[in-house]
Amino acid sequence: MREFSGFPKQTLPFLQKLGRNNQREWFNDHKQEYETYVREPAFAFIEEMAPKLKTLSSHFHAIAKKSGGSLMRVYRDTRFSKDKTPYKTNIGIQFRHQLGKDVHAPGFYLHIENSGCFIGAGIWHPESKTLGKIRNFIADNPASWSALKEQTEFSTQFELAGDSLKRAPKGFTPDHPLIEDLKRKDFIALKSFDCSQINRSDFTDFVMDGFQATDQLMRYLCTAVEVNY
Secondary structure, eight states, rough: OOOOOOOOTTTTHHHHHHHOOOOHHHHHHTHHHHIIIIIIHHHHHHHHHHHHHHOOOOOOOOOOSSSSBBOOOOOOOOOOOOOOOBBBBSSEEEEEEOOSSSTTSSSSEEOOOTTTTEEEEEEESSOHHHHHHHHHHHHOOOOOOHHHOOOOHHTOOOOOSSSSSSSOOTTTTTTOOHHHHBBSSEEEEEEEEOOOGSTTTTTTHHHHHHHTHHHHHHHHHHTTTOOOO
């Protein structure tokens, strides 16, 4: 097991340089820097998070491997994008539910980027069937949904974010008391933090405190989509 002592001081400067030189030739010439300042410390972070995550839920996986693991690939999918730069300039780490095969499953998330760092939890861009389950569950269980949003530990740290419909979804009236939440297309909560935190040796504890604050949200969403929490 790798020892995690915080992300190196050079991590964010490297990502900044990658943003200025987002080309395959430059990246290949600086591949060792990526390994040293991004991939290896990210793997160490993931490995240290694994037992901590189990104290919250045994159904979310922390996997430190190059393909199919918790660290998201540095390579961008440019097939449908006007931006053809080949590399991501952020570090994305997702701890997915064991039944989920991609980023659209329930999960906990860490984002590291020069323009902003944040902790996230929830379900991003769920497929229509899953989205329908969440909306119906909120409509059927409105009191517990409102209560979790107002919980002090959650509400003082996190904000619900993501895309929403402009109009009420099919099957719901525009005057529904929770219509703004029912219009959501993403059910994610985000907490921004000072990026200097990533250099701390106790960064995993900081991230786990954030995940713990989203416990009721994650429990609610997993119940809604009928997976174990």
